[in-house]
Amino acid sequence: MLCSNCGKNSARNYVKLREGKKVELVLCPECYKRLYPERDEGDFFTQFLGNTGIKKSKACPNCGTRLSDYRKTGLLGCADCYATFREELTPTVRYIQWEVRHVGKRPTSNAEEKYDFVRTLVRERDVLLAKLDEAAAEGQHALVLSIQEELDRINQKLNEEEEE
Amino acid sequence: MRGSVIQTFESVAVSTRIRLARNFKDYPFPNLLMKSSHAEEMAEEITGLIAAELSRVDNFVLYRMKGLSDEAAAFLKERNLISRELILNRAVSAALVSEDEIISVMINEEDHIREQYFMKGFDLAKAYERVVGIDEAIADSIPFAFDEDFGYLTACPTNLGTGLRASVMLFLPAVSRRGIMRRVAADLTRSGLTVRGAYGEGSGTEGDLFQVSNEMTLGLSEEEILELVERAVSTMTEMEIRERERMKVEGGMALCDKLRRALGVLSNCCVLSEREFIERTADVKLGLALGILGCEQGGDAGMSALDDLLVAMRPANINRLSGEALSEEGQNEYRAQHVVHALSDLQLYY
Ligand SMILES: [Zn+2]
Numbered sequence: 427m428l429c430s431n432c433g434k435n436s437a438r439n440y441v442k443l444r445e446g447k448k449v450e451l452v453l454c455p456e457c458y459k460r461l462y463p464e465r466d467e468g469d470f471f472t473q474f475l476g477n478t479g480i481k482k483s484k485a486c487p488n489c490g491t492r493l494s495d496y497r498k499t500g501l502l503g504c505a506d507c508y509a510t511f512r513e514e515l516t517p518t519v520r521y522i523q524w525e526v527r528h529v530g531k532r533p534t535s536n537a538e539e540k541y542d543f544v545r546t547l548v549r550e551r552d553v554l555l556a557k558l559d560e561a562a563a564e565g566q567h568a569l570v571l572s573i574q575e576e577l578d579r580i581n582q583k584l585n586e587e588e589e590e
Numbered sequence: 591m592r593g594s595v596i597q598t599f600e601s602v603a604v605s606t607r608i609r610l611a612r613n614f615k616d617y618p619f620p621n622l623l624m625k626s627s628h629a630e631e632m633a634e635e636i637t638g639l640i641a642a643e644l645s646r647v648d649n650f651v652l653y654r655m656k657g658l659s660d661e662a663a664a665f666l667k668e669r670n671l672i673s674r675e676l677i678l679n680r681a682v683s684a685a686l687v688s689e690d691e692i693i694s695v696m697i698n699e700e701d702h703i704r705e706q707y708f709m710k711g712f713d714l715a716k717a718y719e720r721v722v723g724i725d726e727a728i729a730d731s732i733p734f735a736f737d738e739d740f741g742y743l744t745a746c747p748t749n750l751g752t753g754l755r756a757s758v759m760l761f762l763p764a765v766s767r768r769g770i771m772r773r774v775a776a777d778l779t780r781s782g783l784t785v786r787g788a789y790g791e792g793s794g795t796e797g798d799l800f801q802v803s804n805e806m807t808l809g810l811s812e813e814e815i816l817e818l819v820e821r822a823v824s825t826m827t828e829m830e831i832r833e834r835e836r837m838k839v840e841g842g843m844a845l846c847d848k849l850r851r852a853l854g855v856l857s858n859c860c861v862l863s864e865r866e867f868i869e870r871t872a873d874v875k876l877g878l879a880l881g882i883l884g885c886e887q888g889g890d891a892g893m894s895a896l897d898d899l900l901v902a903m904r905p906a907n908i909n910r911l912s913g914e915a916l917s918e919e920g921q922n923e924y925r926a927q928h929v930v931h932a933l934s935d936l937q938l939y940y
């Protein structure tokens with residue numbers, strides 16, 4: 427299956443919520459990343475303001491969190507916030523933790539490679555489960571069976587992946 | 591007076607809990623995720639990914655908090671399987687609980703993932719080992735947010751680094767009744783530890799239960815953190831047992847009277863509020879620890895059974911046990927009846 431946007435790369439299924447409805451997308455990962463960056467429309471606007479030179483305090487490029495938000499809630503917005511505010515946060519971290527240098531365990535696995543694959547399967551499964559509910563509610567027995575088969579296939583793939 | 595003062599760790603250290611905080615690197619942290627227009631969709635994905643990894647480790651029961659009644663949520667919270675914060679985040683949160691109720695993985699609490707091992711007694715090394723097993727299973731296909739300087743990244747900087755919180759619940763009736771808890775807490779704070787009452791912050795000394803845990807999570811290795819807590823628990827246990835011995839020597843008839851009365855009330859009451867139950871149970875446990883009261887199965891076993899009873903007699907647990915949504919008065923009567931039976935089974939004596 428080819429990407430419905432660029433028509434070149436091989437595509438995956440993605441699901442998006444649009445005005446409360448699930449929309450299925452057939453895109454390659456590159457196009458998906460470009461068309462649906464992980465942030466809200468509202469953040470796009472604040473970034474836009476930032477770029478036009480209107481004076482605004484620094485915001486995390488990934489999630490839009492500002493230091494003023496952190497000071498209100500005591501919470502950062504995403505992993506990238508720490509890189510964005512490293513300089514500003516370091517004294518706070520030193521005050522809380524006495525140290526600013528991690529010495530413990532670190533991630534070792536090659537999770538990155540498996541992640542996209544597993545996530546795509548989980549997304550496909552979510553879509554199928556919703557369809558299954560619908561088909562069952564409408565009493566479409568043949569459809570229920572075929573969806574069930576599809577689900578079994580996905581679950582098997584997930585298990586195989588995990589056993590590797 | 592029957593026996594001598596019990597000298598075991600278990601007579602002081604009631605339970606051990608290890609918790610690791612982890613986050614996905616590509617989803618906003620829960621506090622922000624909740625406000626997103628895709629909150630539901632992202633929460634469903636996160637839950638699905640973690641559940642898929644955990645399903646091969648053990649049998650876990652998945653609770654989506656949104657679909658759970660207040661009563662069912664309170665039940666899980668009283669059993670130490672979920673937190674208040676997880677209930678507050680119920681629009682996006684979930685919990686995966688092992689069938690033996692020892693491991694729980696909270697999803698979209700303050701962080702995306704909170705892995706927890708909770709056991710009776712005192713065994714930090716075992717608890718940590720079990721949590722690491724869960725952590726590695728999840729890490730197999732989920733790349734966690736990690737930074738060279740700050741370690742595992744968490745929504746709140748208080749959990750950075752290892753993301754490890756090691757907590758031990760201590761029964762400290764002698765230390766606390768001697769009025770030296772404040773000084774002890776100050777000493778522990780200086781060594782990088784925190785002490786709080788068992789029933790939440792500012793809950794005072796109810797039941798003489800105190801939770802000791804590491805304050806810092808960054809700049810120390812996991813082993814160093816466990817060692818720090820281990821050392822604190824050893825010191826506290828020694829101190830408590832010494833204070834118990836003093837208490838027994840100094841207490842005389844008044845002490846004996848107080849502890850026997852507690853047993854008398856719990857064995858014969860018709861109405862029992864939670865507050866009185868917690869207070870009297872602490873006295874009976876103290877009586878067993880001092881050897882002023884006895885138990886057919888041994889003092890340690892008696893104390894452990896009373897700890898189970900403390901959980902089983904909390905409001906949502908009573909409702910589950912009775913199969914009814916009882917009023918507070920109803921619960922107090924049910925509690926009395928149940929406790930009288932339980933104590934008669936335990937065969938406590940003086
Ligand atoms: Zn494409």
Ligand SMILES: [Zn+2]
Binds near residue numbers: 486488490491506507
């Ligand atoms: Zn951010």
